[in-house]
Amino acid sequence: MKIGQLSQRTGVPTRMLRYYEEQDLLHPGRAGNGYRDYPESAVYRVQQIRGLLDSGLTTEIIRRIIPFLDKPEEIHLHPDCLTSELADLLRSEAERIQQRIDCLSRNRDRILAYLSAVETRQGQA
Amino acid sequence: MKIGQLSQRTGVPTRMLRYYEEQDLLHPGRAGNGYRDYPESAVYRVQQIRGLLDSGLTTEIIRRIIPFLDKPEEIHLHPDCLTSELADLLRSEAERIQQRIDCLSRNRDRILAYLSAVETRQGQA
DNA sequence: ACTTGCCTTCACATTGATGAGAAGGTTTCA
DNA sequence: TGAAACCTTCTCATCAATGTGAAGGCAAGT
Numbered sequence: 001m002k003i004g005q006l007s008q009r010t011g012v013p014t015r016m017l018r019y020y021e022e023q024d025l026l027h028p029g030r031a032g033n034g035y036r037d038y039p040e041s042a043v044y045r046v047q048q049i050r051g052l053l054d055s056g057l058t059t060e061i062i063r064r065i066i067p068f069l070d071k072p073e074e075i076h077l078h079p080d081c082l083t084s085e086l087a088d089l090l091r092s093e094a095e096r097i098q099q100r101i102d103c104l105s106r107n108r109d110r111i112l113a114y115l116s117a118v119e120t121r122q123g124q125a
Numbered sequence: 126m127k128i129g130q131l132s133q134r135t136g137v138p139t140r141m142l143r144y145y146e147e148q149d150l151l152h153p154g155r156a157g158n159g160y161r162d163y164p165e166s167a168v169y170r171v172q173q174i175r176g177l178l179d180s181g182l183t184t185e186i187i188r189r190i191i192p193f194l195d196k197p198e199e200i201h202l203h204p205d206c207l208t209s210e211l212a213d214l215l216r217s218e219a220e221r222i223q224q225r226i227d228c229l230s231r232n233r234d235r236i237l238a239y240l241s242a243v244e245t246r247q248g249q250a
Numbered sequence: 251a252c253t254t255g256c257c258t259t260c261a262c263a264t265t266g267a268t269g270a271g272a273a274g275g276t277t278t279c280a
Numbered sequence: 281t282g283a284a285a286c287c288t289t290c291t292c293a294t295c296a297a298t299g300t301g302a303a304g305g306c307a308a309g310t
């Protein structure tokens with residue numbers, strides 16, 4: 001798949017797809033003419049990157065955790081390669097993500113609580 | 126409470142506390158000498174702002190939803206003031222927040238799944 | 251062959267969040 | 281009174297993510 005098509009299917013500008021590649025988040029192959037050639041899986045990958053960026057993670061963090069995010073079935077690194085520092089990094093990232101989730105959940109609940117409170121009150125009036 | 130003390134208690138630089146004020150997220154009073162004067166509740170407020178910023182929300186979004194985030198018990202706006210567009214804004218923000226939560230949850234689960242898979246395998250070896 | 255549209259790299263600009271420092275007033279304490 | 285530690289406003293710089301456009305190569309249709 002060429003970059004324009006990937007852009008269309010994900011809604012992400014080509015400029016950004018090239019940027020994500022520069023940041024080592026994508027690694028498309030190259031066709032004979034130099035055009036980037038993306039596999040089908042790139043669509044999901046880009047959506048994943050977008051979601052994480054929108055959630056406040058930086059490209060640097062994403063780059064470090066993305067190898068472990070694909071399919072839990074296939075272990076990408078031999079367990080030998082999982083140094084204890086890398087495991088710590090993953091654990092602490094999971095924790096930071098959890099904190100974000102907690103914060104967002106709290107505030108989502110408050111918004112919804114407010115809405116339902118007002119609706120109830122209006123229903124009575 | 127003066128700005129330095131608020132900074133110490135929240136870990137947020139004074140520079141940022143002034144910035145949040147400029148962005149209409151904080152509204153401290155002023156003492157006779159011109160010093161900012163924060164209520165006790167500002168500590169929690171600042172932590173809330175930090176959490177939301179870290180979670181990828183912009184100051185503009187935060188500014189718009191923060192009035193509804195305090196205590197669900199006290200309804201801040203009369204129901205009359207909740208125009209339908211405002212309600213729609215809140216609903217759509219809640220939905221966007223939910224999407225972030227979903228994305229983060231998925232990826233947290235994958236990190237944890239990877240870690241436990243590797244640990245299991247190492248335990249066997 | 252020509253046009254249209256996609257692709258390439260390169261480069262400059264912008265925006266939001268943040269860091270950092272100057273220049274000067276205030277409070278506190280010795 | 282003087283020094284230290286706070287506060288004020290203002291300004292300039294940085295960094296990540298993104299917008300935008302130039303200059304040119306490639307591909308497909310007429």
